[in-house]
Amino acid sequence: MKGQTAAAGFQVGVRRTYPISQTEAWDLLFSPEGLRLWLGELPALELEKGYRYETLEGTTGELRVVNPPEHIRLTWQPKGWGQPSTLQIRFLPSTSGPDRTTISFHQEKLSDAHAREAMKSRWEETSAIIADRVAKRA
Numbered sequence: 001m002k003g004q005t006a007a008a009g010f011q012v013g014v015r016r017t018y019p020i021s022q023t024e025a026w027d028l029l030f031s032p033e034g035l036r037l038w039l040g041e042l043p044a045l046e047l048e049k050g051y052r053y054e055t056l057e058g059t060t061g062e063l064r065v066v067n068p069p070e071h072i073r074l075t076w077q078p079k080g081w082g083q084p085s086t087l088q089i090r091f092l093p094s095t096s097g098p099d100r101t102t103i104s105f106h107q108e109k110l111s112d113a114h115a116r117e118a119m120k121s122r123w124e125e126t127s128a129i130i131a132d133r134v135a136k137r138a
Contacts, residue, residue, distance in 0.1 A: 010116040011108035014123035017094055018101055018134045025091045025101040026069030028133065037133075038089075038105075038126050047072075060084075076107065085109045085119075103130065 018025060028034045035045060040055030051063045058079030065073035069091055077084035087107045094100035105123040110116045 010110035010112060012116050012120045013106040014120065014127055015102050015104040016127040018131060019099060020101055020134055021099050022091045022093050022101045023069045025103055037129055
């Protein structure tokens with residue numbers, strides 16, 4: 001089935017390149033506004049391995065890898081999901097210039113094709129909103 005692997009179950013990846021530096025991209029996604037955009041509303045997020053979070057919307061998880069400004073990996077379990085998935089966000093410097101960065105969302109261990117499509121839509125929408133925020137900053 002599309003997006004399904006033996007090792008990681010259903011997975012999805014969405015990536016987009018923006019005209020900002022790797023550090024600016026990281027700072028944008030981990031600002032209070034940026035966190036609301038991709039993670040949800042939460043009282044705090046300590047960027048350290050092992051930190052457990054819960055958003056006001058009920059999504060829970062744990063930070064597994066924190067490597068600013070390049071990579072974060074966390075578990076992701078919205079309210080109502082039977083099991084957590086794994087979300088990785090990478091901030092990849094573009095080879096086309098120093099002030100261009102690709103932000104890559106990759107999510108695996110999704111329960112089924114429906115969850116995969118829902119998360120694909122979420123990361124595509126998030127990527128479009130990031131593009132809008134970056135354009136407004138310029």
